[in-house]
Amino acid sequence: MTDYRTWERRTPRQRIGRYVLILLGIVAAAISWQLLQINYSYLGTAPVEFMDLINRMYPPNVGYTGEIITPLIETVHIAILGTALAVLLSVPVSLLGAENTTLNRYTFLLGKFIISASRSVNVIIWALVFVIVFGSGALAGTLAVAVRSIGFCSKLIAEAIEEIDPGQVEAITATGANPIEAAIYGIVPQIKPAFIGVATYRWDINVRASTIIGFVGAGGIGVELNTSINIFAWRQVLTILLAILGIVIVSEVVSAYLRRKVR
Amino acid sequence: MLSVTDLQKTYPSGDEALKGVSLDVTGNQTVAMIGPSGAGKSTFIRCVNRLTEPTGGSVELDGLDVTGLSGTELREARRDMGMIFQEYNLIERLTVMENVLSGRLGYVSTWDAFRRKFAGDDIARAYEVLERVGLEDHENNRADELSGGQRQRVGIARAVLQRPKILLVDEPTSSLDPETSRDVMDLLTEIADEDDIPVLINIHEVDLAEEYAERIVGLRDGRKVFEGDPEELDGTARGQIYRGEEIPEGAGPTGKVRAEAGVSGDSTAEEGNIRRT
Amino acid sequence: MATEQSPRRTWSRPTAFYNHYVKWAVYVVITVFLLWSAWNMRISPARAVEGWDAAVGLVQGMVPPEFTTQFKNELLIEGLVESVAMSVVATIVGVILSIPVAFMAAENIAPRPVYWTGRGIITGSRALHELIIAIIAVKAVGIGALAGVIALSYKTIGFFAKLLAEEIEDIDAGQMEAVEATGASRIQTLLFGVVPQVMPRIVGLTIYRWDINIRHSTIVGIVGAGGIGATLLNAFDKYDYDFFLTIIIAIIAVVMLGELISTYVRGRIQ
Numbered sequence: 001m002t003d004y005r006t007w008e009r010r011t012p013r014q015r016i017g018r019y020v021l022i023l024l025g026i027v028a029a030a031i032s033w034q035l036l037q038i039n040y041s042y043l044g045t046a047p048v049e050f051m052d053l054i055n056r057m058y059p060p061n062v063g064y065t066g067e068i069i070t071p072l073i074e075t076v077h078i079a080i081l082g083t084a085l086a087v088l089l090s091v092p093v094s095l096l097g098a099e100n101t102t103l104n105r106y107t108f109l110l111g112k113f114i115i116s117a118s119r120s121v122n123v124i125i126w127a128l129v130f131v132i133v134f135g136s137g138a139l140a141g142t143l144a145v146a147v148r149s150i151g152f153c154s155k156l157i158a159e160a161i162e163e164i165d166p167g168q169v170e171a172i173t174a175t176g177a178n179p180i181e182a183a184i185y186g187i188v189p190q191i192k193p194a195f196i197g198v199a200t201y202r203w204d205i206n207v208r209a210s211t212i213i214g215f216v217g218a219g220g221i222g223v224e225l226n227t228s229i230n231i232f233a234w235r236q237v238l239t240i241l242l243a244i245l246g247i248v249i250v251s252e253v254v255s256a257y258l259r260r261k262v263r
Numbered sequence: 264m265l266s267v268t269d270l271q272k273t274y275p276s277g278d279e280a281l282k283g284v285s286l287d288v289t290g291n292q293t294v295a296m297i298g299p300s301g302a303g304k305s306t307f308i309r310c311v312n313r314l315t316e317p318t319g320g321s322v323e324l325d326g327l328d329v330t331g332l333s334g335t336e337l338r339e340a341r342r343d344m345g346m347i348f349q350e351y352n353l354i355e356r357l358t359v360m361e362n363v364l365s366g367r368l369g370y371v372s373t374w375d376a377f378r379r380k381f382a383g384d385d386i387a388r389a390y391e392v393l394e395r396v397g398l399e400d401h402e403n404n405r406a407d408e409l410s411g412g413q414r415q416r417v418g419i420a421r422a423v424l425q426r427p428k429i430l431l432v433d434e435p436t437s438s439l440d441p442e443t444s445r446d447v448m449d450l451l452t453e454i455a456d457e458d459d460i461p462v463l464i465n466i467h468e469v470d471l472a473e474e475y476a477e478r479i480v481g482l483r484d485g486r487k488v489f490e491g492d493p494e495e496l497d498g499t500a501r502g503q504i505y506r507g508e509e510i511p512e513g514a515g516p517t518g519k520v521r522a523e524a525g526v527s528g529d530s531t532a533e534e535g536n537i538r539r540t
Numbered sequence: 541m542a543t544e545q546s547p548r549r550t551w552s553r554p555t556a557f558y559n560h561y562v563k564w565a566v567y568v569v570i571t572v573f574l575l576w577s578a579w580n581m582r583i584s585p586a587r588a589v590e591g592w593d594a595a596v597g598l599v600q601g602m603v604p605p606e607f608t609t610q611f612k613n614e615l616l617i618e619g620l621v622e623s624v625a626m627s628v629v630a631t632i633v634g635v636i637l638s639i640p641v642a643f644m645a646a647e648n649i650a651p652r653p654v655y656w657t658g659r660g661i662i663t664g665s666r667a668l669h670e671l672i673i674a675i676i677a678v679k680a681v682g683i684g685a686l687a688g689v690i691a692l693s694y695k696t697i698g699f700f701a702k703l704l705a706e707e708i709e710d711i712d713a714g715q716m717e718a719v720e721a722t723g724a725s726r727i728q729t730l731l732f733g734v735v736p737q738v739m740p741r742i743v744g745l746t747i748y749r750w751d752i753n754i755r756h757s758t759i760v761g762i763v764g765a766g767g768i769g770a771t772l773l774n775a776f777d778k779y780d781y782d783f784f785l786t787i788i789i790a791i792i793a794v795v796m797l798g799e800l801i802s803t804y805v806r807g808r809i810q
């Protein structure tokens with residue numbers, strides 16, 4: 001009987017809701033399509049263009065490999081240092097941004113503000129800002145990666161801090177330990193897996209990010225990629241893309257290993 | 264000696280958990296505190312070492328007024344009180360040895376604590392205590408690899424390593440099976456004897472209280488309604504503690520009353536078991 | 541106890557690495573690597589001072605953000621509208637392309653070779669950053685929104701197909717078999733046995749991905765793939781910092797609005 005009633009009550013509403021949603025989607029799509037004023041002749045030739053591009057790319061320029069080693073290493077430096085800096089800075093920020101460790105309402109708001117400010121601006125925009133400040137180069141890229149990552153890391157770590165078992169902290173406090181010791185023993189071990197997980201997850205993202213911030217001059221392989229594309233050196237482009245693919249895969253293997261190590 | 268006078272606690276929510284409880288614990292006595300769920304037993308113990316801040320009354324340990332302390336002084340007072348928890352509250356992801364040594368945190372510098380660097384004496388003693396609680400060769404196991412009974416032993420070892428002047432124990436057996444419960448109670452009373460310190464235990468199982476305690480305190484609705492030897496805990500007293508019955512006029516310890524007390528005693532013990540979740 | 545040999549007075553924490561030497565070696569390697577990285581940044585006091593001056597200059601140039609000229613406001617609105625439109629179209633195109641890929645990449649449905657093809661497409665889509673795809677698309681179809689739509693659709697496939705494939709792998713096999721038992725063809729089985737089960741998830745993921753696509757659509761313009769990003773880069777190139785800040789604020793507003801809508805709709809669906 002209850003089944004029958006819920007069935008009767010919900011289905012029409014759900015169905016109307018679904019129609020409205022589909023309708024909204026179609027209208028949005030139609031309007032958007034209209035707005036973009038896409039030139040269909042381009043769309044028609046796109047597959048041909050892509051095939052042509054691929055033909056011009058293949059085979060990759062093996063001789064060029066030597067030239068991209070330095071920028072590749074720089075890319076990894078940016079990713080590592082940016083992630084390390086972000087993880088380091090996200091410790092205080094997440095402590096401020098977690099309800100159970102923050103000092104007062106104002107520090108809590110400060111923590112939340114830093115987190116959302118960092119998160120709402122894309123890494124490439126941060127890169128633009130730091131290029132203005134520090135000029136072109138890896139420093140701007142590293143800071144961009146770090147600043148963008150602080151919010152991400154702090155948010156997730158703060159969530160982990162809010163979920164700890166307070167009993168463990170209490171037990172340490174009850175032995176006469178000071179608050180810092182209580183944190184080292186009571187909080188750190190509890191959030192360590194989350195911490196490593198967040199750091200390696202962000203590391204994966206940052207490796208990809210550090211390959212593109214070069215488009216705006218913030219260092220790394222992106223600079224090389226941008227130049228090669230602009231001079232239509234397609235075989236170099238393919239070499240770079242393959243190299244990037246290699247870095248991404250290696251970094252994912254490394255982070256998967258680290259995550260497994262810390263259980 | 265622990266001396267608690269007129270202890271009161273009203274939570275911000277308005278719950279009056281303690282309405283003025285006085286209690287002395289001396290020598291190497293094992294004192295059991297019984298009472299229905301919500302009577303204020305945990306609150307009482309937590310107010311003694313001020314994990315919970317009392318709203319009135321005083322707590323004195325060996326003449327030192329604990330209620331007036333703050334900062335370093337409070338931490339130094341806490342070093343003298345070992346606490347054992349119902350849910351063990353071990354650092355699950357650390358090794359047994361780190362958990363036991365954490366009992367010394369009140370004595371080491373923060374930097375040493377961070378590096379897990381403890382004095383040789385402390386480490387030697389930690390090995391000794393681990394052996395005493397029956398956990399030799401488990402020092403490198405992580406706490407979350409242990410069974411409930413083993414974890415509670417680690418909890419006891421941690422408290423013992425503090426060399427406390429008193430042990431505060433909050434329902435040590437509620438998460439354990441009857442067999443293990445007895446082992447843990449044996450251990451606690453043994454420690455009280457050997458280290459010559461008093462033990463204050465909150466406990467739900469009335470039979471365990473009667474068996475192990477030298478003195479029993481009954482709490483109900485934040486008030487002390489009974490205090491005496493285990494023998495004095497008859498049916499009337501149990502009725503008072505668990506069902507809030509008035510003391511019947513002229514009810515003496517006659518044979519008949521005693522027999523009835525046995526029956527009602529069983530039922531109250533059951534009640535206690537049901538409520539202890 | 542007293543009768544035993546001298547009690548042990550030392551203890552060291554077992555390490556996750558093989559032994560303590562390995563542990564210290566790992567620490568040293570990490571430290572050296574970080575120092576090397578830092579050294580490569582060419583950080584110097586002089587640079588820090590310069591940076592500080594530039595930062596002060598930038599802030600002075602940016603504040604207050606510019607909302608005054610009619611021309612720039614139109615440019616801003618135009619760019620934002622194009623970004624949002626790109627995100628909508630790319631989400632729809634991407635999802636339509638993803639669904640068959642997701643079925644290909646679901647282990648419980650697809651035959652081996654098809655499964656590996658599906659996985660390969662997903663990996664290929666996920667490996668490269670959206671800006672790299674965008675820059676290549678620009679070279680292929682020219683500057684403009686079409687390149688952006690292509691890039692975002694392509695990135696959508698990796699995300700959407702991967703999550704949907706995982707969802708398909710978790711479905712109740714019984715329902716599928718029931719449809720199969722009626723004598724339905726393979727396609728019919730998928731349509732009636734699988735699609736109804738994963739439909740709510742498809743809708744939820746679509747909206748979630750739309751949220752992500754809005755974010756990306758605001759930046760692909762930096763490489764010429766349409767949307768507000770081009771305007772942003774233009775302001776940056778012309779040292780027009782107050783307009784630069786205006787655009788950033790506008791982007792944040794649009795992104796947050798998108799997130800709000802996405803969260804609300806996904807909440808309502810469940």
Ligand SMILES: Nc1ncnc2c1ncn2[C@@H]1O[C@H](COP(=O)(O)OP(=O)(O)OP(=O)(O)O)[C@@H](O)[C@H]1O
Nearest residue numbers: 274275276278280299300301302303304305306307
């Ligand atoms: N943190 C708290 N905030 C508000 N009220 C609380 C808090 N802790 C306990 N109380 C209230 O105080 C009263 C006494 O609780 P307490 O935990 O001390 O009882 P107890 O005797 O230990 O019960 P149990 O046998 O279930 O452990 C209860 O009414 C409880 O609801």
Ligand SMILES: [Mg+2]
Nearest residue numbers: 304305306434
């Ligand atoms: Mg309790």
